[in-house]
Amino acid sequence: MVASSLHRHFGRCPLLLLLLLAAVAAPMAVLTPSMSMAATSKIGRTWPIAETDALSEIEGRAAHVPDMQSAFGPRENWSAMKAATLGIAQADRARTVVPFYTLDTDIRLPDGKLLYARGYSFNPLAYVSLPQRLIVVHPRDLAWALRTARPADFILLAAGGPGDADAITLGERHGRALFLLEERVKARLGLTVAPVIVAQAGQKLVLTEVDRRKTDRRAVR
Structure with a gap:
């Protein structure tokens, strides 16, 4: 489970980054014209942003597999x-x-009415x-x-x-x-x-x- 979870995580990272890029790109496309105006019409004092770029931080962390050997020992000994x-x-x-799959418990509707009884078999x-x-x-x-x-x-x-x-x-x-x-x-x-x-x-x-x-x-x- 440890291995499969890790690989599912890294396998989905490119998709996650694409979604983040899309989310960032959309508002940026809307804001770009107004940014040129902001360069000539500032109101009040401004300061540079000090926080780390969120996307860069995600990419950096996703690029490295967590070191769990110190906590769980060598991988070859992991039961997972x-x-x-x-x-x-x-x-x-x-x-x-x-x-075929056989239900090991009753399936009921929210009102308590029995929908499928325990022991019912079906082909997914x-x-x-x-x-x-x-x-x-x-x-x-x-x-x-x-x-x-x-x-x-x-x-x-x-x-x-x-x-x-x-x-x-x-x-x-x-x-x-x-x-x-x-x-x-x-x-x-x-x-x-x-x-x-x-x-x-x-x-x-x-x-x-x-x-x-x-x-x-x-x-x-």
């Missing part, structure tokens, strides 16, 4: 950095999953669409995932080996938001091996498992 384990795909295979894909795919890999296959992923896709890292860098380090190194594969996501999608690409097809999810040995051989040819 423990990803779910997956086997290695031994063959190219595609299968489908319908992600009947109501929403997922434009992005999930690319789930071990850290050793991250280069392949970066080549395969589209800009909007999410890359999820399964547990790697002792020598693999953590998700934060890898994300900083490659300049892309990376997320940890959580146990609940693994169970929800029925994931067993990686690499696997998860994409929506109608009201189902298609899980395409990729044998990396074959892709490596094709690349050599």
Whole structure:
């Protein structure tokens, strides 16, 4: 959760800055003509603004990941950095999953009227669409995932080996938001091996498992 929160934060920083720039640019466009008038018609005393520019301060803080090792110890020991384990795909295979969800509590309207009872099951894909795919890999296959992923896709890292860098380090190194594969996501999608690409097809999810040995051989040819 720590890793995913950090990467969500930095992944959204450019959007946040664009919104701030837009908010600043609009009033500036309106004020520009009057500023030339103000240069020749001052009323009363004026002083220079001493406060730090807010946008510059935000950019400066967003450019650095907070150092939490002093408080929480080495990253490799953080429980929040423990990803779910997956086997290695031994063959190219595609299968489908319908992600039914079952309510664990009653859903009631504000007046108390029962809308959906506990135990009611439904398919969320009947109501929403997922434009992005999930690319789930071990850290050793991250280069392949970066080549395969589209800009909007999410890359999820399964547990790697002792020598693999953590998700934060890898994300900083490659300049892309990376997320940890959580146990609940693994169970929800029925994931067993990686690499696997998860994409929506109608009201189902298609899980395409990729044998990396074959892709490596094709690349050599």
